[in-house]
Amino acid sequence: MRPFSGEECVKPVTGCINRAFGNKEPWQVAAITATTVLGGVWIWTELTKDESLYVRGKRQFFKLAKKLPPVRRQIEAELDKANNDFESDIKKSNQHLTYSLRLPEKGLSNEQILGLVDDHLKNGHYSWRDGQVSGAVYGYKPELVELVTEVYGKASYTNPLHADLFPGVCKMEAEVVRMACTLFHGNNDSCGTMTTGGTESICMAMKAYRDYAREHKGITKPNIVVPRTVHAAFDKGGQYFNIHVRYVDVDPETYEVDMKKFKRAINSNTILLVGSAPNFPYGTMDDIQAIAALGVKYDIPVHVDACLGSFVVALVHHAGYQVRPFDFAVKGVTSISADTHKYGFAPKGSSVIMYSQKKFKDHQFTVTTDWPGGVYGSPTVNGSRAGGIIAACWATMMSFGYEGYLEATKRIIDTARYIERGARQIDGLFIFGKPATSVIAFGSNVFDIFRLSDALCKLGWSLNPLQFPSGIHICITDMHTQPGVADKFLNDLRSCTAEIMKDPGQPVVGKFALYGMAQSIPDRSVIGEVTRLFLHSMYYTPQK
Structure with missing residues (x-):
């Protein structure tokens, strides 16, 4: 044939x-x-398109459903209730304070102002100075407060935007960056800038890599590949800079990113690969070496988010604990974000974004050449920047020194491991994955974990709630290393869990029931509306 x-x-x-x-x-x-x-x-x-048909179809379905009059009325009623609850909480917290709705006719005296400041700072019922709060305040010593207060006062009106006027402040910033790069095994090519916090550090890295990929690879529809547990700042950066964030699930046993799925998520528009050291929810560390190897293979930059780990994760190996390599010593890692206002113990408002090479930092800068006001360039989001914060951060680092940070790291990790060992022995609880540094996350297969959060809250503890799956975590700070704090926490954890185990099937009630309920709502835009109402409530003032 x-x-x-x-x-x-x-x-x-x-x-x-x-x-x-x-x-x-x-x-x-x-x-x-x-x-x-x-x-x-x-x-x-x-x-x-970046988003799947299922995700877009689901969003469109709920968008249309919410336009139906009965559905909309019910949603609005629930939103009004949530708004009233939020404002009621604010009113209750500030009921003993007087609101200033307009400028005083005559300026107040220093004594009056300082008295009012004291009244405002006494607000709140959690004893954060006694180590009963997860994270938030990472180190507080009266002698350090005195130092940074005096330093900030001296530099409070300086502005490194005007480098010719304040070259000394610019030198301090350069030294903060260089000292941080050294801690994270940077070489002579490593560089970076200070920012106002971890979110800005992350956003600046995303902006830099977006512009770098557009110029050198012609990518106009960028995406980044990140673990599901990565900090929400990456989602914020995606919204700000029109970068699609491709989330990859974590292994349900280790709570580290699933590397097989991570590899499959990479495509020709991927401009950045991300790993956490450690992540915020569970305190586990992603396999940075494996992520960096993919970065080298596909010629894609790799960012390590060490904002939470900060100087503790940089020094944990020196403190006698083992962690996998994660910093500039790993081939393929091109940037690291680390918060100096966390385990650098500097005042709030300072972080560092570091790059392996200047070619990446160059794309972080914003330059305007044709403005009638002159040629304008700024390294970060801000134009004017607070020289006082830079000086205070520099002073804190100079005060602690390497030995001071190493001793603090030992205290914090020793305390975290002590609490972890004790918690693993409590019937009814489990620990999510293997904590890498200072965060320990608890869950339960027997009872609603938010019941435990509620019980601990009533004893004065403030922990962080987690969702998908439900959990709570404690972030160990230098405040928790004070004598007796760890033992008190473990004792309260044991007694509360034992009480709950007497009737493990009982549902959670009160405000913590909202966390579980929120996870069950398929339309996440409704949760977004509730969150916006909460943010609005933070700016509540009574009507005139």
Whole structure:
């Protein structure tokens, strides 16, 4: 039998097309062809968008459903209730304070102002100075407060935007960055800037890599690949800079990112790979070496988010504990974010974003050359920057020194491991993964974990709630290393858990029930609306 020729193979197809269009007018053939081509392009565009059809379809469904009058009325009623609850909590917290709704006719005296400041700072019922709060305040010593207060006062009106006026402040910033780079095994090429916090550090890295990829690779629809547990600042950066964030699930046993899924998430528009050292929810550390190897293989930058780990994760190995390599010593790591206002113990408002090479930092900068006010350039989001914060951060680092930070790291990690060992022995509880540094996350397969959070809250403890799955965590700070604090926490953890285990099936009630309920709502935009109401409530003032 002779083989079919190419013409014979396509003849049935062309015959069908000719018969279909045989009786059509030329304009009809042109219209059908154009419609088919454009329709095909539209379908291809829809199928290849960053978000899946399922996600977009689900969002559109809920968007349309909320327009139905009965649904909208119910949602608005619930939102009004939530808004009233939030404002009621604010009013209750500030009921003994007087609101200033307009400028005072005459300026107050220093004594009056300082008295009012004291009244405001006494607000709140958690004893954070006694180590009963997770994270938030990472180190507090009266002698350090005196130092940074005096330093900030001296530099409070300086502004490194005007480098010619305040070169000394610029030198301090450069030294903060260089000292941090050294801690994270940077070399002579490593560099960076200070920022106002971890979120800005992360956003600046995303901006830098977006612009770098656009200039050097021609990528105009960028995405980044991150673990599901990565900090929410990456989502914020995605919203700010129009970068799609591709989330990858974590392993349900280790709570580290699933590397097989991580690799599959990379495509030709990926501009950045991200890992946490450690992550915020569970305190576990992603396999940075494996992520960096993918970065080298596909020529994609790799960012390590060490904002939470800060100087503790940089020094944990020196303190006698083992962690996998994660910093600039790992080939392929191109940037690291670390918060000096966490385990650097500096005042709030300072962080560092570090790069392995200046070519990346160069794309972080914003430069305007044609402004009538002159050539304008700024390294971060802010134009004017607080020289006082830079000086206070520098002073804190100079005060602690390497030995001071190493001793603090030992105290913190020793305390964290002590609490972890004790918690693992409590019936009804489990620990999420293997904590790398200072965060210990608890869950339960027996009872609603938010009941434990509620019980501990009533004893004065403030822990962080987690969702998907439900959990709570404690972030150990230098405040928890004070004598007796760790033992008190473990004793309260044991007694509260034992009491709950007497009736483990009982549901959680009160404000902590909201956390569980929020996870069950499929339309996440409703949770977003509630969150916005909470943010609005923070700015509540009574009506005139």
